[in-house]
Amino acid sequence: MNNKIGLYIHVPFCLSKCPYCDFYSEKYSRTLAEQYKQAVLRNLEYYGGDFDTVYFGGGTPILLADEISEILGKIQRTDDAEVTVEANPCVCDKQRLARLFESGVNRLSIGVQSMQERELAFLGRRHSVQQAEKAIVCAYNTGFRNISVDLMLGLEDQTKESVLRSIQTLAELPLTHISAYLLKIEEGTPFARRSLMLPDEEQSAELYLFAAEQLEKRGFMQYEISNFARSGLESRHNLHYWHCEEYLGIGPSAHSYYGGKRFCAERDLNVFLSAEHQRIIVTDDKPGDFEEFSMLALRLNEGLRFDDCYRFGIDINVITQRCKKIPEKYINITNNGISLTRKGFLVSNTVIGIILGY
Amino acid sequence: MSDSSYLSEIRNFCIIAHIDHGKSTLADRILEQTQTVAQRDMEEQLLDNMELERERGITIKARAVRLNYKAQDGKSYVFNLIDTPGHVDFNYEVSRSLNACEGAILIVDASQGIEAQTLANTYLAIEQDLEVVPVINKIDLPSAHPEAVKEEIEDVIGIPADDAPLISAKMGINIEAVMEQVVKCVPPPSGDPDAPLKALIFDSYYDSYKGVIVYVRIKEGTLRVGDKIRMMATNAEFQVVELGYMGATNLISADELRAGEVGYIAASIKSIGDTKVGDTVTTADNPAAEPLAGYRNVNPMVFSGIYPADGAKYGDLRDALERLQLNDASLTFEPETSIALGFGFRCGFLGLLHMDIIQERLEREYNLDLITTAPSVVYKIEKTDGTTVFIDNPTNYPDPAEIVQAYEPMVEVHVFSPSDYVGNIMELCQERRGVFKDMKYLDETRVDLHYELPLNEIVYDFFDALKSRTKGYASYDYEMLGFYPSKLVKLDIMLNGEVVDALSFIVHADKAYPRARRIAEKLKEHIPRQLFEVPIQAAIGGKIIARETVKAMRKDVLAKCYGGDITRKKKLLEKQKEGKKRMRQLGTVEVPQEAFMAVLKLDE
16 A cells, blocks of 8 residues: 655746646746745645655756755655656756756656657747757766657647657657647637647547557557556656545645645745745545546546445446447446546547546 | 496507507606606506516516596596507407507607507507507607607508607606697597496406406496306306406405496406406396407417426426416416426417417526427328327327328418518418418508418418518418318437437428428537437438438547646536536437527528
């Protein structure tokens, strides 16, 4: 029984904001970074704890390599804890990478997004394909053996061919994990204000299915709706989320499932910096019900086990009855449980709604 | 011999106008000025009782009030002001209310001039031989052009308007002139207080203490408390417990009501079905030889299935319908079931507006979420086994193999319109399988077009189509003719291969294809994508004549769970849960309530 929990630290600093992103971040400055570090340390003291995964997300966390290094020194964690830092190909210089590696970071997640120049330009990324390659190689040379990249699907003018080329290129590099996301236009972002010529529903679905297939062909096995990993190298931190396990989130806009409640910290750097410890807003004071559990479990290939249904007092027969309304190509039913197929992942909301009996 | 001189000091009149030209405001002012209601007690527009009427700006139930006016000639007059509804569904009720009057104040908006309803209502009044007294309202508006409007009245309607008072009901300007005009121009009623009683019923309502209160205009004779009365249409007899006249907010009892007067009767009448609008009330001891002319037995023309969206509310719906029926004799209902919709009622209405109003009242006053099926009419079928059946629910339509002959109800329609629109109207009637009978010129500019039309062609939206093709100037009236042989077919709608009984239609064979196509298209628009493809098919006796397909969903909305933030995903599921509540499971297909409504409101 794993009673260690995950730790998420939101590092809200970027050099510039990408037009599709709606994560919280402010412009990077050394002074703010220093104050931020102090605030994080104060919060760590306040909460205490013993963690088995640590994840620095952002923003562009690698910008604060020094500060992260110091912070890590104060985080109580298991010997084999997975420690991830997100990075941007432009900021993957030898010094920063070394700093991180030395302080115990053992996993890197690089926001590559695409290996096609045109697509990178569309996304407003500051790096080039070459820089991305260099960053990955540099990380490997520094000593990182667990390197993940992001791949974005459903971009303007993207085709199966361009996706294939990106995947082919990536497969040649020393990667262990790839997250492939369909682009979602978020309210309030510059992309939302532009009229973009994005692939339609059919095409997006095709791109996703194709990408998944090609990734698996090259040894990146799908384990979650958007995540693919070489055997044994799934993201342990993210699995905390999908297994409906507790984790603590520190930093502006960071979410937590901690002490039996779901809450989040205010989406404001200044507030975070000035507070003794972060001000939180409870988003759910009775989390972890069957609805939530199954919603998360069905994101994974392993799916929802019947054992877990029993735990919640749910009648399996009711569930399997409801599953009859779902076309076979979307769902796998075994004696042990149910899971969504790849096509099922694409319509997961609707399928989950049916399973939950809406 | 009784003294009949009192008659000369009575004026029975109504107010007619186009919507928003100021009918209710003027009524308010008259009530104020005759001090029938103290100013501070005025709740704006007292005469429109129901919230619904207030909102729609239309009056549904007739109301009446007695006022006392001290005229400039020094005499005291009794004014009976009767308020009238103004929609074709209730034409009959309007005509009976008008029949209770001798005059009608015609209000015309000084800035808008004569409009559609102005004409329609004025002609109704003229047909009842009322004296029409024009009044020009809203002269306070900068855009008012009263002199031009006077001329319009004279040219278009053909009544003199030189003396028409120029008023502003809103500002209370010149209201007295209106009342003087009523005294001067509206003729006093006639009638012999000693003759056998003939009282016209022009409205009624149910009071939980007194039973049905009947509004009457005494045409002949005198009625006293304690008299035994007889309803001439039904021969039902009752004893008068109370009678009197109507104040603005309450009933005022009296000892007797005489010829020429307007008032109410309370006779412990239990059911509103016992008092028929247009019927003649007489006394059992000295009955009149003949009833008053113009009585019509009003039957429901339009039917539809009304179902509670939530099956558990069936009892609530039944209770609500019972309450509504207390005050609405023309509403009928009977339980029925549908495979698609569960348990509900087949309700009968006077027309589409009546149906609309009942539905809104059910939803609003009784807080019910409803699903209604397409409005239908009654068909007569002669079957191979020799029996004759009447079908008002398409799902009961017999197998074609069992039908010898089908009959559909035909109505006699008179369309009144300015002659400019004759072409448009004839085109519309032709489209609706109408048979032209004749055309009469009512005067140089107006015609009366006489057509025979199938009821099921006018039941949906004939009225709206007519108004839109005649810029609102036309009006129409219809009366049942009877059942005529017809080539009818039953159109079935199938979703994913299963017939949805609630969507079935009876339609004329010639109209089947276009109707089928429209319905399939509408359904496609309104049925959301499901996890599988949904074929929508319209069929006649198993033969598919129209088809649309709702493609299967490939990808639904994505939600991220980054950084442990699952709130967005949860919100999506919540939204889905809410959305499903408005869905109806028809076999394997989820259909939102809106889809049913959309299919009903087919505008060709």
